[in-house]
Amino acid sequence: xxxxxxxxxxxxxxxxxxxxxxxxxxxxxxxxxxxxxxxxxxxxxxxxxxxxxxxxxxxxxxxxxxxxxxxxxxxxxxxxxxxxxxxxxxxxxxxxxxxxxxxxxxxxxxxxxxxxxxxxxxxxxxxxxxxxxxxxxxxxxxxxxxxxxxxxxxxxxxxxxxxxxxxxxxxxxxxxxxxxxxxxxxxxxxxxxxxxxxxxxxxxxxxxxxxxxxxxxxxxxxxxxxxxxxxxxxxxxxxxxxxxxxxxxxxxxxxxxxxxxxxxxxxxxxxxxxxxxxxxxxxxxxxx
Amino acid sequence: xxxxxxxxxxxxxxxxxxxxxxxxxxxxxxxxxxxxxxxxxxxxxxxxxxxxxxxxxxxxxxxxxxxxxxxxxxxxxxxxxxxxxxxxxxxxxxxxxxxxxxxxxxxxxxxxxxxxxxxxxxxxxxxxxxxxxxxxxxxxxxxxxxxxxxxxxxxxxxxxxxxxxxxxxxxxxxxxxxxxxxxxxxxxxxxxxxxxxxxxxxxxxxxxxxxxxxxxxxxxxxxxxxxxxxxxxxxxxxxxxxxxxxxxxxxxxxxxxxxxxxxxxxxxxxxxxxxxxxxxxxxxxxxx
Numbered sequence: 153x154x155x156x157x158x159x160x161x162x163x164x165x166x167x168x169x170x171x172x173x174x175x176x177x178x179x180x181x182x183x184x185x186x187x188x189x190x191x192x193x194x195x196x197x198x199x200x201x202x203x204x205x206x207x208x209x210x211x212x213x214x215x216x217x218x219x220x221x222x223x224x225x226x227x228x229x230x231x232x233x234x235x236x237x238x239x240x241x242x243x244x245x246x247x248x249x250x251x252x253x254x255x256x257x258x259x260x261x262x263x264x265x266x267x268x269x270x271x272x273x274x275x276x277x278x279x280x281x282x283x284x285x286x287x288x289x290x291x292x293x294x295x296x297x298x299x300x301x302x303x304x305x306x307x308x309x310x311x312x313x314x315x316x317x318x319x320x321x322x323x324x325x326x327x328x329x330x331x332x333x334x335x336x337x338x339x340x341x342x343x344x345x346x347x348x349x350x351x352x353x354x355x356x357x358x359x360x361x362x363x364x365x366x367x368x369x370x371x372x373x374x375x376x377x378x379x380x381x382x383x384x385x386x387x388x389x390x391x392x393x394x395x396x397x398x399x400x401x402x403x404x405x406x407x408x409x410x411x412x413x414x415x416x417x418x419x420x421x422x423x424x425x426x427x428x429x430x431x432x433x434x435x436x437x438x439x440x
Numbered sequence: 441x442x443x444x445x446x447x448x449x450x451x452x453x454x455x456x457x458x459x460x461x462x463x464x465x466x467x468x469x470x471x472x473x474x475x476x477x478x479x480x481x482x483x484x485x486x487x488x489x490x491x492x493x494x495x496x497x498x499x500x501x502x503x504x505x506x507x508x509x510x511x512x513x514x515x516x517x518x519x520x521x522x523x524x525x526x527x528x529x530x531x532x533x534x535x536x537x538x539x540x541x542x543x544x545x546x547x548x549x550x551x552x553x554x555x556x557x558x559x560x561x562x563x564x565x566x567x568x569x570x571x572x573x574x575x576x577x578x579x580x581x582x583x584x585x586x587x588x589x590x591x592x593x594x595x596x597x598x599x600x601x602x603x604x605x606x607x608x609x610x611x612x613x614x615x616x617x618x619x620x621x622x623x624x625x626x627x628x629x630x631x632x633x634x635x636x637x638x639x640x641x642x643x644x645x646x647x648x649x650x651x652x653x654x655x656x657x658x659x660x661x662x663x664x665x666x667x668x669x670x671x672x673x674x675x676x677x678x679x680x681x682x683x684x685x686x687x688x689x690x691x692x693x694x695x696x697x698x699x700x701x702x703x704x705x706x707x708x709x710x711x712x713x714x715x716x717x718x719x720x721x722x723x724x725x726x727x728x
């Protein structure tokens with residue numbers, strides 16, 4: 153698999169992301185316009201020879217700079233963490249009573265990937281997660297995953313969003329019980345609603361496994377700015393679980409044995425995965 | 441009613457329109473990127489103190505300049521004209537056999553407003569138009585329209601898209617039969633898939649009523665560039681029917697007695713009309 157390239161619609165999407173994020177912190181039209189103008193300057197000479205994640209990355213720095221708000225999603229992150237934690241006992245019981253708890257946990261983890269920018273009510277989260285858990289993976293490399301999961305195997309688990317990591321936690325617990333040694337990653341600082349160390353602590357991940365930072369607050373993994381600790385665990389990993397768009401976009405084509413676990417939320421990622429828009433996937437990519 | 445102002449999302453939408461239109465004429469990514477870059481230069485200092493139509497207008501000139509294609513929608517226009525003409529006998533019969541043919545013709549005319557940028561198959565057009573004709577107007581100022589329609593009254597009918605004008609034709613026929621003197625307007629040159637004189641001729645409008653050009657190939661009515669002929673008929677009109685987004689965006693708040701007939705296809709126009717997204721409206725606006 154080759155590295156992922158951005159498509160022209162990623163540029164249009166970047167403007168949309170800029171406006172959506174600005175609106176979270178202010179209703180002021182002049183500020184919104186100011187952000188879009190700065191984004192236009194920044195993207196005017198944008199190259200498609202980069203990942204969609206890298207293309208949209210500067211947008212978030214611009215929003216923070218223009219609005220003076222370093223972490224626009226801080227409240228949304230806390231809220232989704234709380235909502236997901238309230239659902240945890242019920243979802244954990246659902247997974248553990250399944251015929252195949254590991255596969256159920258994988259489906260729950262991908263269902264948690266619906267927690268992206270839009271924040272709904274607890275009830276909606278509950279309903280949507282339950283519905284998505286029933287949806288079969290469009291790509292389901294479960295047999296390969298199952299085979300790779302051996303006692304003592306070292307798993308680098310690339311986490312995605314706040315709230316979503318509560319659902320990952322159920323899967324992580326099963327992986328630990330299966331004898332795997334799991335390292336869970338969060339971002340080094342705020343970017344969109346991605347989970348940081350604070351979120352991992354709130355959601356109980358830090359009590360369960362070793363949680364490390366990627367080395368930067370970039371979307372997915374910015375290979376030019378990973379920490380030594382991240383690099384060491386990446387090189388030692390027998391398998392790497394990559395959650396969500398950002399990790400897929402930045403890790404596909406990289407050396408390693410990856411299992412990407414995500415919902416295809418846009419046509420560009422759906423196309424690269426080879427699945428319909430809105431489909432979920434557990435995709436094995438062995439680049440060893 | 442005040443004149444319509446653009447919203448920040450109109451800027452995002454302009455980039456989307458630019459990419460969609462470029463894709464109609466070329467798959468070449470470098471060209472698509474080149475268009476988006478030129479749009480970024482153009483919109484970098486865009487003001488919201490203009491209509492959405494005026495804001496997106498330069499996008500189409502950029503697409504034509506960069507791609508070298510003056511009329512990207514030329515084939516789509518011909519195709520929708522043909523499809524709509526094939527449906528005409530059936531739709532005309534449907535209208536004339538209704539309890540209230542005039543109201544049915546108004547609903548048919550607004551149903552024709554679904555012919556925008558996306559071109560479907562004849563069957564889809566038939567099905568969608570039939571479905572939309574059954575949908576009640578969210579704003580229905582039919583009593584006022586009925587009262588205004590007197591023998592000898594002068595109606596300026598601001599046409600919208602190619603294909604759509606075939607559906608307008610059924611309404612125009614009923615207006616003429618009711619004794620009105622109808623002047624129908626088309627654009628002076630190609631802009632998006634808006635009807636031009638060639639389309640009016642193909643669809644039989646020119647045999648039915650006097651068809652004139654607005655004076656420019658601007659979206660809706662560009663009041664700074666209307667022809668003398670347009671201005672004369674505008675000033676003489678007892679009532680003005682404005683079809684679609686562009687005419688609503690550029691005419692709301694202008695002097696005159698307007699009946700806007702459209703489907704609200706975006707949140708900005710839906711908000712200004714005070715109707716839900718996707719709703720249809722026959723809205724009376726008397727600015728005399």
